[in-house]
Amino acid sequence: MARHDSNADPAWRWEEHRWRGAIEKIRAGRSLHPVRWKDGARVCVALSFDSDHETSTLGHGSMSPGPLSQGQYGARAAIPRILALLRRHDIRASFFVPAVVALLHPDEQRRLVDEGHEVAMHGWIHEMPGQLTETVERDLMRRAYETLAKIAGRRPVGVRVPAWDFSPTTVGLIRELGLLYDSSLMADDEPYELLEDGEPTGIVELPVEWIKDDAPYFVRNRAPATVLDIFKAEFEGAVAEGGLFLLTMHPHIIGHRSRITLLAELIEHIKRVDGVWFATHEEVARYCLAHG
Amino acid sequence: MARHDSNADPAWRWEEHRWRGAIEKIRAGRSLHPVRWKDGARVCVALSFDSDHETSTLGHGSMSPGPLSQGQYGARAAIPRILALLRRHDIRASFFVPAVVALLHPDEQRRLVDEGHEVAMHGWIHEMPGQLTETVERDLMRRAYETLAKIAGRRPVGVRVPAWDFSPTTVGLIRELGLLYDSSLMADDEPYELLEDGEPTGIVELPVEWIKDDAPYFVRNRAPATVLDIFKAEFEGAVAEGGLFLLTMHPHIIGHRSRITLLAELIEHIKRVDGVWFATHEEVARYCLAHG
């Protein structure tokens, strides 16, 4: 699929049906924000880790040993630290895993499942779906689905699109696979139902945001003190609104010695609040679909 | 309009009439800084929100669902939080709205007007005026003017050019539409009259600055503590000089849980000072034209 050439076809020339069609292709529908969370909890906290590991390099077609070693750090040094922290706090989280990472590190995925965590879809090799034809996107999603099901011993029920690069055809493929939820879009803080061309799809969206992601801060700015303040403020906002605090992290980013302490501090901060429900993305999606 | 090729035609080759002509095309004229503000206030505070929503994506010719959902957040999650905050503090503000946003969210614009806020012009689809011919720029400005007038039920009296990309022909089109003010240029902290080719135009400029804009901090740096300090320092400077503190924000940027608290803190900080006049841009422009 060729990229749009905005010089040859500038948006101010588009007829109304065209920009309206673009808007309505995929859009937020009814809110699934439940009146109260499970067992009367005031706020829901869903921690997720995108285990990109070596595919953050391979996905760009690079085979350079240096960046690949940075990815291997995710599996070798970071995942053990993350699991130790989650175990210490008795928290279950969701791990979004590209199929190639599952093939390179199958024991890691089995260990995640054994410890009660969710393993969900995150593309084949961290490709960019928005640059693929629908045929290729379908083929990669199906192979990713089957690979994860086989290695993790359980069919995935959710997906986070690599680089959050949701394509206009992604939602149709999610429906073909019968998935419960997506977690790649950003139209709200609270869960909502996805609309396709204005029609309800039954798919739960668990929205993400760059604000609630470790990568933009650490890859560019490297400012841990500020990051902790922002994550706490987002959590406080979720408490005030009785809502969801969903956080995206990456093992090879958050798993370093100077950063895992930030996640530890955040969890301790959250635990000081009464009425917190820590849940996997799957649990949140099922609960919201039933009570939203 | 082709972009200037600075290699083929470097500025050091230009004759004096050429660089002088460029300088004088649009320039700051007499100051409209009033001796005192309305009812004897010491300082004037003008809050504005550029409601780009989905046009921050469409304007670049992109139809990608992810960035579009980030824009939809502005309408769905951010505007309600902003209106609640303004209502709580009994403040009227100005909203600069691209015509396509008004067409996509007409109820939002009517609600703004109902709550006493100003709805003003912000282009057709967040296009870049500096890249348009005068004919296209005129056509888009007229359609934007008529669209806003129809949806908001009141003719707009001011404009903020999308991306502050004021073209050499913009001022002529502002005069054709009979607008009161522009708020896109940066030659002063205080209101001034625009000169065109050295001649007074009668148009009030309410100057902006990237320093007093949420976007450069949050899109790039994401450092809320620092931003609040800078905004407070700009406000203190305005108090010290008996001047104007004009702030530009964007719903889809400032409206997040971890950022709306920053605006709340800023407003509380401002309210601790005696003699503050909170005004819409229209009110400021009318007052300065009469008393500047």
Place this chain on the structure above:
Amino acid sequence: MARHDSNADPAWRWEEHRWRGAIEKIRAGRSLHPVRWKDGARVCVALSFDSDHETSTLGHGSMSPGPLSQGQYGARAAIPRILALLRRHDIRASFFVPAVVALLHPDEQRRLVDEGHEVAMHGWIHEMPGQLTETVERDLMRRAYETLAKIAGRRPVGVRVPAWDFSPTTVGLIRELGLLYDSSLMADDEPYELLEDGEPTGIVELPVEWIKDDAPYFVRNRAPATVLDIFKAEFEGAVAEGGLFLLTMHPHIIGHRSRITLLAELIEHIKRVDGVWFATHEEVARYCLAHG
């Protein structure tokens, strides 16, 4: 002068005479760090302002009204604030002024001289000397020299090359004009004599550094608290080494309400130390040449 194509002619292929010749073309010679500063001062503080104003836009061949208005802010709003601050503290500083800025704002330059400040060279229209032929560079430097001499009523004795883009031919042109000093290079914290092809030139270099410049912080990062800490630490280092603290600023950058207070705080911090000599660049260069 075409830019070097590092793919066609990579540096690892160069013979020794070539990389050694590049190194020795312009290089730091003997230190001119005096044993003590004037009247026994412990430390020397040289404040400078590069008055780029509108040429920071024109120099790139742009005539866009928005960026030009940002430059006009330097002359209209910032210079008065800077002069008021320097007057309050009885400090003389150096202003590096492109010739086109002097032609656009002749009264400003005369006022600087009247208040005891130095007006020195800063190119014709803020062009990049490293991209010019020697003939063009010579012509622009001569016209800039004559323009400044005529408007300021006094021949300039020093130069800061625009964008610090010192070319291999710049030093020869400085000698042709008989200038006392340059302030564009970075080989030391203390003044030194420039060598050309290994030979002493008699020209004083007053070194600069991006660390001691307002632009990299405010154009990109906008983090004033940190900047003040860094500037103070550089000053403390100069005190500890009995050296020079030379600071580069830009009126249209430092002159904003939230930033001029930073300069005010820095000056107050410096004045708390005993034995500070505030000097113009010319005074520093003359003193170091006599006592270095």
Place this chain on the structure above:
Amino acid sequence: MARHDSNADPAWRWEEHRWRGAIEKIRAGRSLHPVRWKDGARVCVALSFDSDHETSTLGHGSMSPGPLSQGQYGARAAIPRILALLRRHDIRASFFVPAVVALLHPDEQRRLVDEGHEVAMHGWIHEMPGQLTETVERDLMRRAYETLAKIAGRRPVGVRVPAWDFSPTTVGLIRELGLLYDSSLMADDEPYELLEDGEPTGIVELPVEWIKDDAPYFVRNRAPATVLDIFKAEFEGAVAEGGLFLLTMHPHIIGHRSRITLLAELIEHIKRVDGVWFATHEEVARYCLAHG
């Protein structure tokens, strides 16, 4: 070696043997993390300085006097400050020196050796190995090896690849030269043995990370307070895990007045902990090979 064109040959098309081969070409093997450090120390601290000096400019094929003077600062102003600090604290460190820097500053290298520091390899002229053919990479590594041996009076036993741009052929050349260790890859915090195509090589990897490097913070962000916090947190993590804290710095970056104080504070912070072993990279590599 041409760069990979990821559009013509996207990674999602690769067969398993291809991405698996890329991963296994160079990979982390068995951990060499010793049960305890020398003389029962709890933690090992290895400080290193990449003395790029003028080659940080020459390496890109640039001969611009300004950037070259910034490099000369490393030799002229920074190295003396760094050596004074290390001497005051009786610490031996490792300096990674491009051969061209050794040829330009031979006395500096001899002084390093005289004061007990290690001088190790860092390329010929700070070229990018990943862009070279194997033949060129071999020739430059051999010449660099011989140049350092001759000037420093001792054969180097380790290498840090310029820009950490480890190529698929680098490990073979390290074996040809019989080096003890590399310090350019990032798969762990603790030393490990390098695997080539899955086979142990006997080469010790002393891993680096951008987190523990001065350049990303100061070249981009210039935020010293934060940097000190991050370095301290990395050190605390090493203490907690009984591991290695390896820090990469650059004289022309860390050696400025406002930054050398950061290194001084860090060293004082580290020295407050009991059981710290400060070691050169060579000492760490030999110890880990014997006890890891």
